[in-house]
Amino acid sequence: MADSNYDVIVLGSGPGGYVAAIRCAQLGLKTAIVERELLGGICLNWGCIPTKALLRSAEILHYAQHAEDYGLKIADKIEADLEAVVKRSRGVAKQLNQGVTHLMKKNKITVHMGEGTLTGPTSLTVKGEKGEEKLTAKHVIVATGARARDLPFAPADGKRVWTYRHAMTPKEMPKKLLVIGSGAIGIEFASFYNDMGCDVTVVEMLDRVVPVEDKDVSAFLEKSLTKQGMTIMTGAGVEDLKVTDKGVRAKIKDSKGKVSETEFSHCITAIGIVPNTENVGLEKLVEMDRGFIQIDDYGRTKSKGLWAIGDCTPGPWLAHKASHEGVTTAEAIAKELGNKDVHPHPLDRANIPGCTYCHPQIASVGLTEAKAKEAGYEVKAGTFPFIGNGKAIALGEAEGFVKTVFDAKTGELLGAHMAGAEVTEMIQGFVVGKTLETTEAELMQTVFPHPTISESMHESVLASYGRALHI
Numbered sequence: 049m050a051d052s053n054y055d056v057i058v059l060g061s062g063p064g065g066y067v068a069a070i071r072c073a074q075l076g077l078k079t080a081i082v083e084r085e086l087l088g089g090i091c092l093n094w095g096c097i098p099t100k101a102l103l104r105s106a107e108i109l110h111y112a113q114h115a116e117d118y119g120l121k122i123a124d125k126i127e128a129d130l131e132a133v134v135k136r137s138r139g140v141a142k143q144l145n146q147g148v149t150h151l152m153k154k155n156k157i158t159v160h161m162g163e164g165t166l167t168g169p170t171s172l173t174v175k176g177e178k179g180e181e182k183l184t185a186k187h188v189i190v191a192t193g194a195r196a197r198d199l200p201f202a203p204a205d206g207k208r209v210w211t212y213r214h215a216m217t218p219k220e221m222p223k224k225l226l227v228i229g230s231g232a233i234g235i236e237f238a239s240f241y242n243d244m245g246c247d248v249t250v251v252e253m254l255d256r257v258v259p260v261e262d263k264d265v266s267a268f269l270e271k272s273l274t275k276q277g278m279t280i281m282t283g284a285g286v287e288d289l290k291v292t293d294k295g296v297r298a299k300i301k302d303s304k305g306k307v308s309e310t311e312f313s314h315c316i317t318a319i320g321i322v323p324n325t326e327n328v329g330l331e332k333l334v335e336m337d338r339g340f341i342q343i344d345d346y347g348r349t350k351s352k353g354l355w356a357i358g359d360c361t362p363g364p365w366l367a368h369k370a371s372h373e374g375v376t377t378a379e380a381i382a383k384e385l386g387n388k389d390v391h392p393h394p395l396d397r398a399n400i401p402g403c404t405y406c407h408p409q410i411a412s413v414g415l416t417e418a419k420a421k422e423a424g425y426e427v428k429a430g431t432f433p434f435i436g437n438g439k440a441i442a443l444g445e446a447e448g449f450v451k452t453v454f455d456a457k458t459g460e461l462l463g464a465h466m467a468g469a470e471v472t473e474m475i476q477g478f479v480v481g482k483t484l485e486t487t488e489a490e491l492m493q494t495v496f497p498h499p500t501i502s503e504s505m506h507e508s509v510l511a512s513y514g515r516a517l518h519i
Contacts (some may be wrong), residue, residue: 054080054185056381057172059164059328062089063096064358064370065191066148071378071441073155075387076508081157082164082174087148090193091367093141094213100215101137101406106243110407124391128220128244137216146250166190166329169351187353188481190341191374192328194321194359199228202289202315204452208296209289210316212237222246223315228286234318235269239406242278247314249279251300256282258404262416262465264431264451269467272408272447287313292434294494323360337362347377355381369400403472406451407450413473413483414463417453426456428488430511432504433504434468437518439499445469450477450508459487464505474502 057075060068065081066088072079086093105128111118123415135423152159160183162176170188176182181338196211198204204211209217215237217417225244227238230252242248250257250273257273257280270280283303291296297311302308323339333344334349334356341356343349349356358370372395379392401413417429434440434448448468455462464478488509496506512518 051185052181054078054158054183055215055385056080056187056189056378057183057185058189058191058254059166060089060174060191060193060324060358060360061087061148061159062191062193062194062358062370063091063367063373064153065089066374066439067371067385068189068191068357068374068378069157070151071375072381073157075378075382075390077382077385079155079157080160080185080473081152081319082160082172082183084160084161084163086145087152087159088141088490090144090195092144092169093147094119094216094366097144098137098216099212099240101140101237102133102240103407105133105136106240107407109244111121112200118445121380122456126476128221130218130244132196133244134217144333165327166333166354169333169354172329185353186385187348187355189374189377189381190328190330190349190354190360190380191358191370192324192360194323194365196233196317197320197322199286199289199319200318202291202296202317203318205291206315209290210314212316212318215241216315218314224295224311224314225249226251226286226296226310226313226315227313227318228315229318229320230280231318231320232258232402234316235404236313237274237316238278239320242273242276243407244245248277249281251281251286253285255303258280258410260402261410261412262451262463263418264449265412265465265467267510268449269343269406269408276407280455284405291335321359321365324471325360341457346380347373348380364397364400366400366402369395369397372400373461387396396483401475401479403475405472407456408445408468409471410463410467411471412463412465413475413479414461415453416465417451419452420453427464428454428512430513432507432511432516432518433503434504436516437499437501437504439503443469443501445501448504450474450504452505452508452512453510454488459489461486461488461491464508468501470501477502477505490504497515 056072056079058081061083069081137250157340160174162174166172206214225248288299333351347355357373379390395428403411431451435446449464453463491509496503
C-alpha cells in the first residue's frame with residue numbers, strides 16, 4: 049500500500065485537479081490525487097475534447113457535402129456513420145486519459161482510485177476496489193467539478209432525454225431533436241446534430257442565443273444557424289416534457305405567450321450545471337453558495353489547509369479557468385510550506401476567454417459593448433467583417449466578423465468578440481493583449497501576417513478608431 053501521508057492531496061482529476069497535482073509535484077511537494085472514475089475528469093473523457101472530435105467529424109462531413117463550392121466533385125454520396133464517429137471520439141478521449149496517466153507517473157504523483165470523502169480539512173477516506181484507505185496531508189485541494197442540471201419535471205433517462213454525456217454516445221441518430229438551452233454546450237450539440245442531418249430546434253428562455261456573448265455575436269449566430277436549417281426559439285420556455293413511445297412531447301411557450309405541443313424523437317437538456325459538492329464531507333468545513341464552494345483569490349476556503357478550484361467553485365465554469373486556478377493554488381500552497389521562489393498571482397476573471405465550437409465558431413474575452421457602457425466607460429467599438437479579408441474569402445469562409453471594444457479615454461482594450469472560422473484559435477491574441485494591458489496604439493502598430501484571417505483582428509482595432517483599411 050502506498051504511503052498515506054502527503055504534502056498535498058487533490059480530490060478530483062479533471063483539468064483543474066490533475067494540473068494542480070502536476071504543479072505541486074514540480075514544486076517538490078509529495079502529492080497524491082484521488083479520482084472515482086477516469087483520470088482527466090469530465091473535460092478529457094466526456095466534455096471539452098471528445099465533443100471537439102465529434103464536431104470535427106461533422107465539420108468534415110459539411111465540407112465534403114459542399115465540395116462543389118471548392119471546385120471539387122465527389123462521385124459517391126457522402127453519409128455519416130454515427131457509430132464510427134462516436135468510436136473515433138471515444139478513441140480520442142481514451143488517448144488523452146492514457147496521457148494523464150503517464151503524466152501522473154512521470155511526476156511521481158500517487159493515484160488513489162475510489163470515492164473520496166473528507167473527514168477533516170486535511171484528511172480523507174477513499175473507498176475503492178481495495179477497500180477503504182485513510183489519507184492525510186498538510187493541504188487538500190477539492191476539485192470535484194460539476195455535472196449537468198436536470199429538468200425538474202423530466203430528468204434525463206439516457207434514452208429519449210439526454211444530458212451531454214448521453215448525447216456524446218448516442219445509440220441512434222435523432223430524427224427530430226429538441227435542445228433546451230443555448231449556452232456553449234447546447235449550441236455545440238445543436239450544431240453537431242444539425243450538420244449530421246438531424247432536424248434541430250433550440251429553445252432559449254432569454255431573448256437571444258448564447259446570451260453571455262455580445263449582442264452582435266448572438267444576432268450573427270442566430271441568423272447563421274437559422275440559415276443552416278435550425279429552428280431557433282428565443283424568449284421561449286419548455287413548460288412540460290413527457291416521454292412517449294415515439295420520443296418526447298414538449299409543451300413550449302413561445303415569445304408571444306402562445307403554448308403549443310410538439311413531438312421530438314429526442315431532447316438534450318443544457319440548462320446549466322450542479323457542483324459535485326454533496327457527500328464529500330464539505331458541509332461543516334466550507335462556506336457554500338448554491339452548492340459552490342466559496343474561496344479567496346488563491347483558492348483558500350475558510351478551513352486552514354483546505355482549498356478548492358474549478359467547477360465546484362464560482363464561475364466561469366471553464367476547463368482553462370480550472371487549470372489556471374490549479375497552478376495558482378499549487379503555488380500558494382508551496383509558498384505557505386516555505387518555498388520563497390514562487391510568487392502566485394490571483395486569477396483575473398476579466399481575462400478569461402470563452403469559446404464555443406459550433407459552426408460557425410464564436411469566441412470572446414472581456415466586456416461586451418453593452419457591459420462596458422453599463423460599467424460607466426465611454427467606449428469606442430469597431431467591427432470588421434470577414435468579407436473584407438482575403439484569406440477568409442479564399443477559404444470559402446467569408447461569413448464572420450471581429451469586434452473590439454476600447455475605453456475611449458485611455459485606449460484600454462476592454463473586450464473582443466468574434467464569430468466565424470477559426471476564431472477560437474485567434475482569440476488568444478486579444479487575451480495576451482489584455483493581460484499585458486495593451487492599448488489601441490500597440491495593437492495598431494502590431495504587424496499581422498498576410499494572408500491570415502487574423503488580419504481581421506487588426507482591422508477591427510482600426511475600425512474602432514475610424515481607420516479601417518479594407519472595408
